[in-house]
Amino acid sequence: MKRKIGFMPNGSYNSMSAEEVCKSLKRIGYDCVEWTQTFASPRQKSVKELKELVRISQDNGLEISEIVVQQDLVLKDEQKRKDNIAYILECIRAYSEAGIDTINLFTGPIPWIDNPLKVGKDISEGEAWGMVFSAFDEILPVAEESGMNLAVENVWGMLCRDFFTNRYLIDHYKSPYLGVNYDPSHDILAGHLDVGWIIENWGKNIKHVHLKDAVGIQEDRKFIFPLPGEGNVDWKSFHSALDRAGYKGPMSVEFESFVYVAKVLNGDWEKAAELSLNNFRLLFDY
Numbered sequence: 001m002k003r004k005i006g007f008m009p010n011g012s013y014n015s016m017s018a019e020e021v022c023k024s025l026k027r028i029g030y031d032c033v034e035w036t037q038t039f040a041s042p043r044q045k046s047v048k049e050l051k052e053l054v055r056i057s058q059d060n061g062l063e064i065s066e067i068v069v070q071q072d073l074v075l076k077d078e079q080k081r082k083d084n085i086a087y088i089l090e091c092i093r094a095y096s097e098a099g100i101d102t103i104n105l106f107t108g109p110i111p112w113i114d115n116p117l118k119v120g121k122d123i124s125e126g127e128a129w130g131m132v133f134s135a136f137d138e139i140l141p142v143a144e145e146s147g148m149n150l151a152v153e154n155v156w157g158m159l160c161r162d163f164f165t166n167r168y169l170i171d172h173y174k175s176p177y178l179g180v181n182y183d184p185s186h187d188i189l190a191g192h193l194d195v196g197w198i199i200e201n202w203g204k205n206i207k208h209v210h211l212k213d214a215v216g217i218q219e220d221r222k223f224i225f226p227l228p229g230e231g232n233v234d235w236k237s238f239h240s241a242l243d244r245a246g247y248k249g250p251m252s253v254e255f256e257s258f259v260y261v262a263k264v265l266n267g268d269w270e271k272a273a274e275l276s277l278n279n280f281r282l283l284f285d286y
Contacts, residue, residue: 006032
């Protein structure tokens with residue numbers, strides 16, 4: 001089946017208004033937008049303003065596929081960890097009231113910061129899982145009460161870093177409101193190349209999908225997220241497996257070819273969005 005495609009605005013889009021972003025994405029040909037905290041932080045936007053963000057998106061012909069919340073839940077700084085949990089709860093309540101039904105989360109620890117916390121070295125695996133479970137013990141009941149889908153993305157270098165570690169989290173709770181934001185790039189970096197098998201095994205647990213390619217390995221950050229079609233994701237298998245899994249939701253481009261956009265596109269993320277959509281249309285025969 002042909003699915004709607006969205007884009008996560010970043011870079012030069014962050015200096016534009018939400019209305020300008022939507023007009024740009026619609027002109028390029030996108031169906032959806034995946035807002036980040038730059039545009040949708042509940043500590044900077046009132047519920048009224050978030051409802052306006054929903055209206056602006058819809059008036060410009062775009063669905064909101066999800067909002068990226070992603071707060072680190074594996075931290076030695078207990079006060080910061082508790083504030084991150086509180087922030088997620090604020091997001092759930094505010095977005096639910098504004099009419100948004102899906103948010104993107106990850107577990108942490110964040111690996112791209114200076115002196116990152118490493119599981120197994122700086123913190124035991126058991127302690128890290130204890131932090132994540134205690135966080136979701138608070139978060140999930142509020143999500144269920146609010147009707148908010150939690151789409152957890154397994155990310156390289158984190159506690160939930162691939163299909164198997166994320167599966168452990170999802171299966172621990174078995175809640176219809178807790179599922180996966182499936183991004184094939186991170187399983188590729190973990191050495192799991194059979195994206196079709198992974199998608200079929202996630203099945204109804206898929207709450208949202210990212211479109212991002214990858215080549216390389218997680219260790220020592222020897223990898224890149226190249227232009228769509230240049231990496232190791234088998235996109236034909238990816239697309240057909242989504243059919244078999246019964247996923248009918250949107251697919252959102254997460255563009256992270258940062259060197260390319262800086263050196264070739266002169267930092268123009270509109271060009272990056274257009275290039276990405278053209279590539280995926282070819283890859284999916286749209």
